[in-house]
Amino acid sequence: MPLVREEVQDWAQKLESESAEAVLRWALDRFYPRVALSNSLQIEDMVVLDIAWRIQPAVRVFTLDTGRLHQETYDMMDRVREHYGIELTVLFPDSAEVEKMVRAKGLNLFYNSTDDRHECCGVRKVNPLQKHLAGLEAWVTGLRRDQWATRTDIKKVEVDAANGGITKVNPIADWSWEQLEQYAHAHKVPRHPLYSKGYSSIGCLPCTRPTQPGENPRAGRWWWEDDSKKECGLHVARS
Numbered sequence: 611m612p613l614v615r616e617e618v619q620d621w622a623q624k625l626e627s628e629s630a631e632a633v634l635r636w637a638l639d640r641f642y643p644r645v646a647l648s649n650s651l652q653i654e655d656m657v658v659l660d661i662a663w664r665i666q667p668a669v670r671v672f673t674l675d676t677g678r679l680h681q682e683t684y685d686m687m688d689r690v691r692e693h694y695g696i697e698l699t700v701l702f703p704d705s706a707e708v709e710k711m712v713r714a715k716g717l718n719l720f721y722n723s724t725d726d727r728h729e730c731c732g733v734r735k736v737n738p739l740q741k742h743l744a745g746l747e748a749w750v751t752g753l754r755r756d757q758w759a760t761r762t763d764i765k766k767v768e769v770d771a772a773n774g775g776i777t778k779v780n781p782i783a784d785w786s787w788e789q790l791e792q793y794a795h796a797h798k799v800p801r802h803p804l805y806s807k808g809y810s811s812i813g814c815l816p817c818t819r820p821t822q823p824g825e826n827p828r829a830g831r832w833w834w835e836d837d838s839k840k841e842c843g844l845h846v847a848r849s
């Protein structure tokens with residue numbers, strides 16, 4: 611049975627000071643198999659996958675193929691399947707929605723305006739994600755509080771109000787970049803090759819650029835927009 615809001619809030623309090631492993635163990639014990647990990651192939655999601663896989667080797671994992679990813683990201687999907695022996699479910703946007711949008715506004719509409727960029731993220735990311743989450747009681751992310759100003763208040767367990775009130779689990783919410791690096795190195799977690807080419811946050815090819823030393827790690831995402839707008843709609847409406 612899914613948790614109701616009060617139960618989620620109760621667990622959020624109990625688990626806030628627990629380790630990532632303890633939070634994941636709770637989520638997998640409580641919800642499996644109606645819980646899945648979201649994985650963008652970036653280091654955060656890869657570390658969460660590694661911890662979860664050591665608890666439940668048949669952990670369910672999904673990724674979003676927007677149709678605009680780097681070749682290196684597609685290569686990572688194969689590496690992840692091979693390394694962990696898992697299925698890695700790929701979610702695709704609705705082809706009719708993509709066709710309608712591209713016919714009306716072109717393939718590169720995201721450079722026109724923030725509204726058009728949100729439309730593209732909506733069609734290619736948010737809609738397929740929401741469709742997938744409708745069949746789950748909980749999902750797990752690699753969000754961290756120090757990634758960006760809009761993420762400073764995330765909890766390790768929260769209600770996902772934007773997705774039918776299911777439970778959203780952020781087990782590494784309090785981790786630093788250094789902790790991630792240490793874990794990934796110690797456990798030989800597969801690493802996205804674009805990190806060694808200067809990328810510090812990796813999304814769709816036309817909307818991501820490498821960052822300079824000293825820049826915020828998310829500065830390379832939608833770099834032509836105001837900092838306050840740098841979310842794609844996948845992580846909104848928390849409570």
Ligand code: SF4
Binds near residue numbers: 678730731842
């Ligand atoms: S990141 Fe760019 S290409 Fe990818 S879905 Fe969003 S706007 Fe479209």
